[in-house]
Amino acid sequence: xxxxxxxxxxxxxxxxxxxxxxxxxxxxxxxxxxxxxxxxxxxxxxxxxxxxxxxxxxxxxxxxxxxxxxxxxxxxxxxxxxxxxxxxxxxxxxxxxxxxxxxxxxxxxxxxxxxxxxxxxxxxxxxxxxxxxxxxxxxxxxxxxxxxxx
Amino acid sequence: xxxxxxxxxxxxxxxxxxxxxxxxxxxxxxxxxxxxxxxxxxxxxxxxxxxxxxxxxxxxxxxxxxxxxxxxxxxxxxxxxxxxxxxxxxxxxxxxxxxxxxxxxxxxxxxxxxxxxxxxxxxxxxxxxxxxxxxxxxxxxxxxxxxxxx
DNA sequence: ACATAATACTACTAGTTAGTAATAATGTCA
DNA sequence: TGACATTATTACTAACTAGTAGTATTATGT
Numbered sequence: 001x002x003x004x005x006x007x008x009x010x011x012x013x014x015x016x017x018x019x020x021x022x023x024x025x026x027x028x029x030x031x032x033x034x035x036x037x038x039x040x041x042x043x044x045x046x047x048x049x050x051x052x053x054x055x056x057x058x059x060x061x062x063x064x065x066x067x068x069x070x071x072x073x074x075x076x077x078x079x080x081x082x083x084x085x086x087x088x089x090x091x092x093x094x095x096x097x098x099x100x101x102x103x104x105x106x107x108x109x110x111x112x113x114x115x116x117x118x119x120x121x122x123x124x125x126x127x128x129x130x131x132x133x134x135x136x137x138x139x140x141x142x143x144x145x146x147x148x149x150x
Numbered sequence: 151x152x153x154x155x156x157x158x159x160x161x162x163x164x165x166x167x168x169x170x171x172x173x174x175x176x177x178x179x180x181x182x183x184x185x186x187x188x189x190x191x192x193x194x195x196x197x198x199x200x201x202x203x204x205x206x207x208x209x210x211x212x213x214x215x216x217x218x219x220x221x222x223x224x225x226x227x228x229x230x231x232x233x234x235x236x237x238x239x240x241x242x243x244x245x246x247x248x249x250x251x252x253x254x255x256x257x258x259x260x261x262x263x264x265x266x267x268x269x270x271x272x273x274x275x276x277x278x279x280x281x282x283x284x285x286x287x288x289x290x291x292x293x294x295x296x297x298x299x300x
Numbered sequence: 301a302c303a304t305a306a307t308a309c310t311a312c313t314a315g316t317t318a319g320t321a322a323t324a325a326t327g328t329c330a
Numbered sequence: 331t332g333a334c335a336t337t338a339t340t341a342c343t344a345a346c347t348a349g350t351a352g353t354a355t356t357a358t359g360t
Contacts, residue, residue: 009271015286016278017271020180022293027177028220029297030170039317044347062308070178073308075349082347099307099356121159121167128166130299135292136165142281142289143172147179149280189350194314212341223341225316232314249323249340 030127037123041116042086046071046079048116051088054105055113059092061100088112180277187273191266192236196221196229198266201238204255205263209242211250238262 008014031045038048046069053068054060060068066076080103083089088109092102105113128136158164181195188198196219203218204210210218216226230253233239238259242252255263278286 009268009275012278012283013271013275015283015290016275019278019286019290019293020274022290022297023173023177023180025220026293026297027173029300030173032220033300044316046348063306066308070175070182072349074310074351075347077309078348097307097357101308118159121163124170125159125163125166127300128162128169128296130295131292133162133165135295136169138288139292139296140165140169140172142285142292143169143176145280145285146278146289147172147176150179150183150277194349196315213339216341222316224318224343225314227342228315247324247340251341 030124033127034120034123037120038116041112043112043116044079046075047083047088050076050079050083051105051109051113052117054089054103055110059102059104061094061102063100065103083109180274183277184270184273187270188266191262193262193266194229196225197233197238200226200229200233201255201259201263202267204239204253205260209252209254211244211252213250215253233259 009017035045038045043051049069050065053065057068062073062076062080065071065080066073069076071079080089084091087106089103090106092104094100094102131139159167185195188195191198193201199219200215203215207218212223212226212230215221215230216223219226221229230239234241238256239253240256242254244250244252281289
């Protein structure tokens with residue numbers, strides 16, 4: 001058993017790495033908790049995300065969902081297939097462009113989102129409880145700056 | 151096509167939700183980019199994470215890796231199986247406790263980490279380029295506070 | 301008409317989860 | 331104390347979901 005000393009890669013690099021680790025942990029902890037809540041409604045996080053975007057934005061193509069959920073066309077296809085199978089969404093063929101079609105949330109899909117969303121929102125609020133209003137604003141702005149820069 | 155108005159769930163709840171979205175986007179963008187780099191060495195992000203922790207911390211059990219990588223015993227088992235198959239790690243049985251064993255990085259595994267890590271670190275640095283030293287400190291502290299509170 | 305672009309799918313591999321098996325540690329009582 | 335039962339720990343398996351690379355189909359531009 002040998003411990004390799006964690007060598008330094010320079011001031012800014014080390015700073016970026018430790019910040020990245022905190023970002024990773026924060027994201028993971030919150031997502032893991034919400035995942036458990038969402039699964040009590042028999043949805044995976046990916047399925048929830050697709051359903052939620054269809055609920056809030058209206059009918060969308062696979063491509064549009066891909067962009068909004070930051071997925072890839074391949075995995076959205078799979079998630080959509082499972083949502084169709086379970087009756088949460090339906091497909092409306094496009095009249096002109098035969099490559100694409102619109103996906104639409106069904107009453108069953110709407111129902112489950114309406115049931116789970118308010119508590120989902122409350123859960124998120126509770127995870128951020130430790131931060132003051134100002135701190136949350138600062139965090140929001142820094143993350144936004146980070147995220148927009150690439 | 152019907153747009154459901156995004157209703158408000160209250161000041162703090164809305165704030166938490168928008169901050170969560172930024173956290174999600176920041177994490178995803180960085181992870182997606184690094185994933186492409188890591189894959190050019192024929193490793194998935196999960197495989198890289200396990201290998202990296204074995205490189206930096208020395209031999210570990212599945213349970214220890216699970217904690218350090220925030221995974222679950224089941225998925226670490228699978229990742230470890232693939233790393234074994236590809237010759238990146240080897241298994242040392244525990245003398246006393248027959249339930250567990252130690253995992254150890256092989257020379258081949260060490261080699262690939264040493265090849266990819268310096269540029270990985272530089273990549274991370276570049277993603278955080280847009281933030282000043284002070285901003286990065288603030289971001290680090292806020293994320294740490296968030297992450298430790300649950 | 302031909303080349304290029306856009307769209308989403310399929311097939312394959314990896315990851316995730318719930319449930320379980322194996323082993324070890326602890327408790328109970330004669 | 332020793333035998334047995336109970337509980338805890340550890341990690342695996344099986345079944346399902348997600349992710350990726352490559353491809354087929356349709357549309358658009360020249």
